[in-house]
Structures are given as structure tokens and as C-alpha cells.
Amino acid sequence: xxxxxxxxxxxxxxxxxxxxxxxxxxxxxxxxxxxxxxxxxxxxxxxxxxxxxxxxxxxxxxxxxxxxxxxxxxxxxxxxxxxxxxxxxxxxxxxxxxxxxxxxxxxxxxxxxxxxxxxxxxxxxxxxxxxxxxxxxxxxxxxxxxxxxxxxxxxxxxxxxxxxxxxxxxxxxxxxxxxxxxxxxxxxxxxxxxxxxxxxxxxxxxxxxxxxxxxxxxxxxxxxxxxxxxxxxxxxxxxxxxxxxxxxxxxxxxxxxxxxxxxxxxxxxxxxxxxxxxxxxxxxxxxxxxxxxxxxxxxxxxxxxxxxxxxxxxxxxxxxxxxxxxxxxxxxxxxxxxxxxxxxxxxxxxxxxxxxxxxxxxxxxxxxxxxxxxxxxxxxxxxxxxxxxxxxxxxxxxxxxxxxxxxxxxxxxxxxxxxxxxxxxxxxxxxxxxxxxxxxxxxxxxxxxxxxxxxxxxxxxxxxxxxxxxxxxxxxxxxxxxxxxxxxxxxxxxxxxxxxxxxxxxxxxxxxxxxxxxxxxxxxxxxx
Amino acid sequence: xxxxxxxxxxxxxxxxxxxxxxxxxxxxxxxxxxxxxxxxxxxxxxxxxxxxxxxxxxxxxxxxxxxxxxxxxxxxxxxxxxxxxxxxxxxxxxxxxxxxxxxxxxxxxxxxxxxxxxxxxxxxxxxxxxxxxxxxxxxxxxxxxxxxxxxxxxxxxxxxxxxxxxxxxxxxxxxxxxxxxxxxxxxxxxxxxxxxxxxxxxxxxxxxxxxxxxxxxxxxxxxxxxxxxxxxxxxxxxxxxxxxxxxxxxxxxxxxxxxxxxxxxxxxxxxxxxxxxxxxxxxxxxxxxxxxxxxxxxxxxxxxxxxxxxxxxxxxxxxxxxxxxxxxxxxxxxxxxxxxxxxxxxxxxxxxxxxxxxxxxxxxxxxxxxxxxxxxxxxxxxxx
Numbered sequence: 014x015x016x017x018x019x020x021x022x023x024x025x026x027x028x029x030x031x032x033x034x035x036x037x038x039x040x041x042x043x044x045x046x047x048x049x050x051x052x053x054x055x056x057x058x059x060x061x062x063x064x065x066x067x068x069x070x071x072x073x074x075x076x077x078x079x080x081x082x083x084x085x086x087x088x089x090x091x092x093x094x095x096x097x098x099x100x101x102x103x104x105x106x107x108x109x110x111x112x113x114x115x116x117x118x119x120x121x122x123x124x125x126x127x128x129x130x131x132x133x134x135x136x137x138x139x140x141x142x143x144x145x146x147x148x149x150x151x152x153x154x155x156x157x158x159x160x161x162x163x164x165x166x167x168x169x170x171x172x173x174x175x176x177x178x179x180x181x182x183x184x185x186x187x188x189x190x191x192x193x194x195x196x197x198x199x200x201x202x203x204x205x206x207x208x209x210x211x212x213x214x215x216x217x218x219x220x221x222x223x224x225x226x227x228x229x230x231x232x233x234x235x236x237x238x239x240x241x242x243x244x245x246x247x248x249x250x251x252x253x254x255x256x257x258x259x260x261x262x263x264x265x266x267x268x269x270x271x272x273x274x275x276x277x278x279x280x281x282x283x284x285x286x287x288x289x290x291x292x293x294x295x296x297x298x299x300x301x302x303x304x305x306x307x308x309x310x311x312x313x314x315x316x317x318x319x320x321x322x323x324x325x326x327x328x329x330x331x332x333x334x335x336x337x338x339x340x341x342x343x344x345x346x347x348x349x350x351x352x353x354x355x356x357x358x359x360x361x362x363x364x365x366x367x368x369x370x371x372x373x374x375x376x377x378x379x380x381x382x383x384x385x386x387x388x389x390x391x392x393x394x395x396x397x398x399x400x401x402x403x404x405x406x407x408x409x410x411x412x413x414x415x416x417x418x419x420x421x422x423x424x425x426x427x428x429x430x431x432x433x434x435x436x437x438x439x440x441x442x443x444x445x446x447x448x449x450x451x452x453x454x455x456x457x458x459x460x461x462x463x464x465x466x467x468x469x470x471x472x473x474x475x476x477x478x479x480x481x482x483x484x485x486x487x488x489x490x491x492x493x494x495x496x497x498x499x500x501x502x503x504x505x506x507x508x509x510x511x512x513x514x515x516x517x518x519x520x521x522x523x524x525x526x527x528x529x530x531x532x533x534x535x536x537x538x539x540x541x
Numbered sequence: 542x543x544x545x546x547x548x549x550x551x552x553x554x555x556x557x558x559x560x561x562x563x564x565x566x567x568x569x570x571x572x573x574x575x576x577x578x579x580x581x582x583x584x585x586x587x588x589x590x591x592x593x594x595x596x597x598x599x600x601x602x603x604x605x606x607x608x609x610x611x612x613x614x615x616x617x618x619x620x621x622x623x624x625x626x627x628x629x630x631x632x633x634x635x636x637x638x639x640x641x642x643x644x645x646x647x648x649x650x651x652x653x654x655x656x657x658x659x660x661x662x663x664x665x666x667x668x669x670x671x672x673x674x675x676x677x678x679x680x681x682x683x684x685x686x687x688x689x690x691x692x693x694x695x696x697x698x699x700x701x702x703x704x705x706x707x708x709x710x711x712x713x714x715x716x717x718x719x720x721x722x723x724x725x726x727x728x729x730x731x732x733x734x735x736x737x738x739x740x741x742x743x744x745x746x747x748x749x750x751x752x753x754x755x756x757x758x759x760x761x762x763x764x765x766x767x768x769x770x771x772x773x774x775x776x777x778x779x780x781x782x783x784x785x786x787x788x789x790x791x792x793x794x795x796x797x798x799x800x801x802x803x804x805x806x807x808x809x810x811x812x813x814x815x816x817x818x819x820x821x822x823x824x825x826x827x828x829x830x831x832x833x834x835x836x837x838x839x840x841x842x843x844x845x846x847x848x849x850x851x852x853x854x855x856x857x858x859x860x861x862x863x864x865x866x867x868x869x870x871x872x873x874x875x876x877x878x879x880x881x882x883x884x885x886x887x888x889x890x891x892x893x894x895x896x897x898x899x900x901x902x903x904x905x906x907x908x909x910x911x912x913x914x915x916x917x918x919x920x921x922x923x924x925x
Contacts, residue, residue: 482682493697509568509569
């Protein structure tokens with residue numbers, strides 16, 4: 014490339030080529046990079062491994078030192094003798110491990126053992142009544158295990174430890190979905206416990222190819238996040254890309270929302286590029302179709318990638334209904350979304366600039382309703398949209414019953430009062446309420462917020478430029494969405510680009526004989 | 542080595558090629574080309590030759606479109622052996638540093654073709670949607686979006702066209718069908734003589750030839766010259782049929798003398814069917830749908846021109862060219878209403894004589910294609 018090319022490249026913003034969001038063709042690297050990042054993440058902070066001391070007293074001192082727990086009041090250390098002869102030490106975290114399991118299946122058998130041989134092998138095989146036991150000589154995995162609720166058992170003179178599965182922290186039972194309610198279908202929802210969530214998915218997919226991969230957390234060998242997919246069916250490139258984006262950042266994943274933001278292609282786009290759901294049945298259906306699910310410890314929701322507009326607009330209830338009814342519901346949902354985004358801006362454009370497009374009767378009604386309203390109609394519209402968002406936020410944040418009351422008071426009484434006080438006209442109020450109702454038809458919360466953004470932009474553009482402004486904003490939004498990809502999958506597919514197996518998003522297809530999504534690019538054809 | 546995506550069963554996403562980056566499928570290519578052809582054919586101002594004794598454009602525009610197909614197919618045929626190497630790259634390979642000079646006429650004609658419908662829409666918006674607002678105010682909304690679309694590249698343009706084409710077609714049906722009761726065949730009379738009609742053909746060719754040539758520029762994105770030829774033929778046939786039907790409907794409603802003084806007559810056909818009723822008037826809404834489609838379609842032309850220039854310079858960075866050409870198209874539209882109508886005069890001149898402009902680039906491209914293929918096929922001399 015000559016001087017001309019170099020000058021062009023130096024101009025900010027022009028160095029990007031089209032298709033830069035393509036899977037595996039991002040500048041940040043390829044599969045080889047993913048492997049590198051994975052090993053880097055696994056290496057953690059590059060600290061040299063700390064060997065287990067031979068003396069249990071030294072081990073206790075080391076654990077209570079600044080390097081590890083530093084006199085954490087929740088850390089329980091208990092010295093005892095195995096069979097009255099061999100000094101030993103158990104270490105666990107109060108509240109995370111089950112006292113009953115430790116007393117019943119660990120301490121009691123170990124204290125009462127009368128055998129002559131007291132080797133670790135013998136104790137694991139014949140004495141300890143706990144199923145999952147790991148052995149180690151490095152302190153870091155022991156600390157990670159203790160932090161997860163496991164119990165570390167040290168023996169005098171052994172220079173190694175046993176890590177025993179004694180997890181028993183209090184956790185919420187599997188409840189019903191709060192935010193994705195359906196009339197029909199499964200009511201189960203994810204909990205804060207990642208293992209329970211994995212079990213819920215496993216219950217839905219009884220296939221040997223279902224794979225769960227734990228990602229390293231802040232401490233080595235931890236399990237802060239997990240990716241779930243079907244090995245041999247889900248696109249290898251997709252799995253590698255998810256791993257690449259998550260492995261480098263996994264110590265920072267404290268919640269599913271963080272994982273979502275770390276994985277997104279375009280972080281500044283208000284439109285969600287991942288599907289976040291609290292329903293295991295929805296996750297199961299997506300994994301079966303060749304997508305990848307990400308779970309995070311402590312988050313009662315799963316993140317599914319790649320996501321498209323169609324997948325975000327689908328409700329889990331659609332598959333429980335007959336095809337015509339499912340299609341009708343989807344149609345209503347799409348029309349609702351369209352009304353939500355277009356109606357306020359369109360009305361404003363007509364009322365301000367293109368009155369000729371309204372019939373005399375409609376125009377008369379609008380004029381009559383605005384007779385005593387003092388602010389310009391654009392400001393009135395923006396004010397009402399802001400109040401609507403205010404009521405919505407207030408309704409969401411306060412407890413159930415009061416939230417509903419706020420919605421009713423805000424919607425009916427405040428609206429009526431605003432009209433009576435000539436702060437707002439009844440026609441504009443109806444338009445805003447209609448747009449608000451349409452917004453609630455969108456099943457995904459993040460997409461609802463993105464639609465609200467676009468609506469605001471549309472109102473501002475219509476205020477400035479009428480239908481011309483509206484056209485400009487919608488074309489801009491369409492182009493941006495058409496260029497957006499979620500893990501290499503075009504966001505508007507199967508609408509654009511059109512694909513073989515995916516049906517038009519509005520029409521619900523038959524359940525039998527379905528193919529996995531073209532965009533998911535699965536390794537095997539037609540197997541569901 | 543960079544890892545590649547394994548693609549299967551991906552017609553529409555990658556058309557079976559190794560990677561999808563910067564590529565569009567069959568539906569997207571056809572959509573963006575058809576949208577560009579229809580938008581140019583229906584929303585560009587009629588020339589004097591097309592509205593002489595009768596409404597000759599009904600016949601001349603579809604005929605010109607089919608005529609424009611011939612040089613494009615011939616060029617595609619010569620470029621077939623070069624795989625997915627586009628016109629710009631072929632020129633670069635064949636002509637070296639002289640390639641930009643050869644590319645310039647087609648890039649110029651693509652930019653002028655993009656400006657033609659925009660000028661019509663701007664005039665319509667100024668006259669009928671807002672009360673004589675300055676052209677600059679209208680362009681303040683149009684040009685940034687137009688430039689963004691040109692910068693966005695082939696993928697977003699193709700996909701957005703996939704969505705906008707059905708909407709624009711529906712808008713056309715909604716505009717024309719309700720006006721059917723006003724159709725009167727006598728309004729098409731007098732039929733222009735063949736000699737009279739032939740005068741309008743060059744104007745039509747200058748509209749359609751650059752748009753079809755854009756396929757040859759984007760060979761890398763659409764999957765090679767063979768596909769480009771097929772897409773050109775299909776989109777030309779479809780667009781010629783649509784343009785004929787729409788212009789025939791227009792001719793059945795308005796006689797040629799009336800059409801002579803009208804800007805964007807299709808957008809005004811709606812007045813005939815809905816005068817005063819409870820139904821909402823849609824004329825301006827339909828015009829805005831066409832404007833969106835037209836902005837996208839013309840941005841595709843500017844993108845192609847920018848891609849041609851960039852690749853003829855040997856750089857993949859088309860952004861600065863796209864931005865510069867978008868601003869140039871906007872400036873031309875601005876000059877239509879200001880600067881003593883210099884822009885309009887330039888566009889009129891282009892409509893009359895512009896059909897010759899893309900020919901040198903296409904000929905040079907075809908020649909370069911043949912030469913580079915021969916070079917590749919020539920046996921290498923090995924030292925004895």
C-alpha cells in the first residue's frame with residue numbers, strides 16, 4: 014500500500030472494513046488466540062504454587078495468614094485425631110458447608126476408625142462416607158474449594174489434603190418465573206445457584222452430547238461461570254468464540270449481566286445482542302437449536318448467544334399454542350412493537366407539519382383537545398413519554414401490590430389530572446398510552462428499553478423534520494440493525510438475510526420436521 | 542493463519558463460500574439491485590425525448606434497461622475467469638497506476654445517477670411536504686443518512702434492501718391500485734413514433750447502465766462474475782416489468798403534457814382516489830417509503846463508486862471516497878435549486894449524453910480481465 018493508502022488508514026474511523034463483526038474475523042484474534050487467552054486465564058496471577066505443609070498446625074497457620082483467609086471469622090478450623098492416633102485438621106466456611114454432612118459423614122467415621130492402616134487411600138476407600146473426594150498438594154485449589162463450600166482435610170505428615178464435597182449453603186428453591194410469565198407451559202425459573210440451574214437444563218435435554226464447561230473464576234479452578242452447549246452439534250466456531258470472549262474476562266464475571274456486556278459485539282448499541290432469560294425451557298429450546306448458553310453463579314438467569322431480533326421477539330408460550338394462535342399472538346406482538354416505536358413520532362409529524370394527511374374530523378378533535386394546553390405539542394409528547402417511563406420505573410422497583418397501585422394511580426388519576434390542568438391533551442395522552450401498551454408487548458426487557466430509546470429519537474426527529482425526520486431516523490436504525498451481528502449471526506436473520514430453514518419470524522412453523530437455524534451454522538444437519 | 546468459519550447450508554448467508562464477511566446472498570443482491578433500478582427508473586425526472594409527442598418513457602425506460610444489460614453481460618463474460626476479482630481490482634491488475642483514470646468515468650456516472658432521484662425527492666419535499674423550506678434544510682436530513690448508508694457497506698445495504706423492497710413495492714401497489722378507476726387508455730395517445738421514442742433511450746441507458754455495472758464492481762461481495770451476470774439479467778427483467786407497469790399506470794392517469802410539469806408524479810397519484818373520506822391520506826407517507834428505499838438504493842450506487850475508486854487505487858478503504866462522493870451528490874442536489882440551477886443543468890446534460898460514460902470503464906475492465914487471465918494462463922518460462 015502506498016502513501017495514499019497509509020494516509021487513508023490514518024484517518025480515524027476509516028480503517029474498518031465492512032463485515033468486521035464477522036465471527037472469528039474480528040481484529041482481536043482467532044482460535045489460536047482463544048487458546049492463548051484460555052491458558053493465560055488458567056494461569057491466573059502467575060503466582061508460584063504454595064505446597065501443603067506437612068504439619069497440620071503449619072497448614073492452619075498458613076490458611077489463617079494474610080496470603081489466604083487472614084483471620085476470616087467465617088473460616089472454621091477444627092483439629093482432631095483420626096482413630097485417636099493421627100492428628101488431622103478440617104477447614105470449611107461457616108454457612109457454605111453443611112455442618113450435618115461434616116459431623117455425620119466425616120468427623121464421626123474418622124474419629125471412630127479402629128483400623129491399623131491410616132493412609133489417605135484407605136480412608137477414602139473405607140472410612141469417609143462422602144461421594145466426591147479430590148486430592149491435592151497445592152494450597153490454591155483447596156482455598157477455592159473451601160470458598161465454594163467444600164471441606165479441606167489435612168493430615169499430619171502427609172503433605173497433601175483431601176477436598177470433600179460438603180456443600181450445603183442455604184439456597185432458594187426453584188420458583189416460578191417472575192418476569193416471563195406465561196399462561197401455559199413450564200413455570201420453573203432459574204435460581205441463584207448455578208448447579209441447580211445446570212440441573213434444570215439437564216432435566217430438559219436428556220442427551221449425552223450436552224456439555225457443561227466451567228470457566229475459571231477469580232481463584233484457580235473455580236466455577237464462577239459456565240457455558241452449556243451440545244458437543245458435536247453446536248458450531249465449533251461459535252463455542253470457540255464464546256470461550257475466547259469469556260475466558261479472558263472470566264475473573265470479572267460476577268453476574269450474568271456482566272457476562273452479557275463482556276460478550277457483546279457492539280456495547281454502545283441499545284439493542285440487546287444476547288438473549289437473557291429466567292426460563293429453563295427457553296434455554297433448552299435454544300441449546301437444542303445449536304446455540305450456546307452462559308450461566309453465572311449468583312444470577313437467576315441465563316444468557317443465550319447468538320441472539321436475533323426474531324428470537325428476542327418470540328415468547329416461550331408460542332410453542333405451547335396451536336400454530337394459528339401462536340402466529341396471531343406473534344403478529345399482535347410485532348404490531349404492538351411497531352405501534353410503540355412509530356405512533357408517537359408519526360402523530361407528532363402529522364399534527365405539526367402534515368395536517369393535510371388527517372381527515373377534518375380527526376384534525377378537529379386534535380385541535381379541540383389541545384385548546385387550553387400551553388406547551389408546544391412536541392414538548393407535551395416528550396413530557397408525557399418521560400412521565401410514562403417514570404411510572405413504569407416506579408412500578409417496577411416497588412413491591413408487587415404497591416407497584417400495581419402506582420401504575421393505576423399514575424395512568425388514570427395523574428393522566429386525568431394532567432388533562433384537567435391543561436398540562437396535556439387527551440389525544441396526546443391516548444397516543445402515549447397506546448405506545449406504552451405496545452411497548453409491553455415486546456417480550457424482552459432490554460428490547461423494550463431499546464424500543465423506548467428509538468421512540469424518543471423518532472419523536473425528536475418528527476418534531477424537527479416531520480415525516481422526513483422520521484424517515485431519516487428509521488432508515489438509520491434499519492441500517493444499523495442490518496449491520497449488527499451477534500456472534501457472526503446477522504441480527505435481522507431470518508428476515509435479512511433470508512435463510513433456508515428458518516421460517517419468517519411472524520409465522521410459527523410446525524413442531525415436527527423442524528431444522529436447526531441456518532444462522533446457528535450447526536455441525537450436523539437436521540438433528541434436534 | 543486465520544481460522545475460517547465452516548459454512549454449510551448457508552444459502553442466503555454466505556452462498557456456500559468460506560467466510561461471510563462483506564458478502565451478501567442472492568436475495569440481498571437482487572433486492573438492492575432491483576431497488577436501485579426501480580428507484581432510478583421511476584423517480585428520475587423525465588427527459589424531453591421521453592415526453593415528446595406522447596408518454597414515450599413507458600416503452601423507452603424498460604427498453605433502455607434491457608439494452609443496458611448487454612454491455613454488462615459482455616463485461617461479466619470477460620471477467621468470468623478472474624474468480625471474484627472485482628472491476629476495480631481487475632483494472633488495477635491490468636492498467637496499474639492508470640487504473641483510477643479508467644475507473645473515474647463509471648464512478649462519476651454512478652454518483653450522478655445517485656443524485657438524480659435525490660434531486661427529484663428534494664424538489665417534491667420542498668414543494669409539497671413543507672412550505673418552500675430551503676433545500677439545505679431538506680438535505681440536512683437526507684445527506685447524513687445517505688452518507689451513512691454509503692459508508693455502511695454492502696452487507697447492511699443488502700439486508701436493509703431485503704426489508705425495504707417489499708415495503709416500497711407495497712407502497713407502489715397502494716398508490717396505483719386505488720387510482721384504477723381513473724385509468725383511461727386515451728391518455729396514452731398519441732403514441733410516439735419509433736424515431737421519437739428512440740430519442741428517449743439514451744437517457745434511460747444513462748440511468749440504468751451504471752446501476753447494473755455496480756454488480757461488476759462488487760464481484761467479491763456477491764460471489765463472482767457468473768453470478769453477477771445472472772443477477773443482472775434477473776433484476777433487469779423484474780425491474781423492467783415493474784417500471785413498465787408503474788409508468789403505464791401513470792400514463793393512463795396523466796397525459797404527457799400534464800406530466801411534463803410534474804415532479805414525482807407517482808407520489809401524487811394518490812390524490813385521485815382519496816379526496817375526502819374517513820380513511821387517512823397516504824400520499825406523503827408513501828413518498829417517504831420511496832424516499833427511504835431511494836436513499837438506500839442511491840447509497841448503494843455511491844458505495845459502489847467508492848469501492849471502484851478505492852480498489853483502483855489499490856486500497857480496501859473505501860470510506861473516504863464514499864464520504865466525498867456522498868457530499869458531492871448532496872452538493873449537486875443543492876446546486877439544482879441554487880447556483881442558477883447549475884446542478885439541474887448538469888444532471889440534464891448527464892441524462893442526455895451520460896450513457897457513454899460507463900462504456901470506457903467497462904471496456905477497460907473487460908480488456909484488463911482478458912489480459913490478466915492470459916498472463917495467468919501463459920506457461921512460465923523455466924531456465925534451461
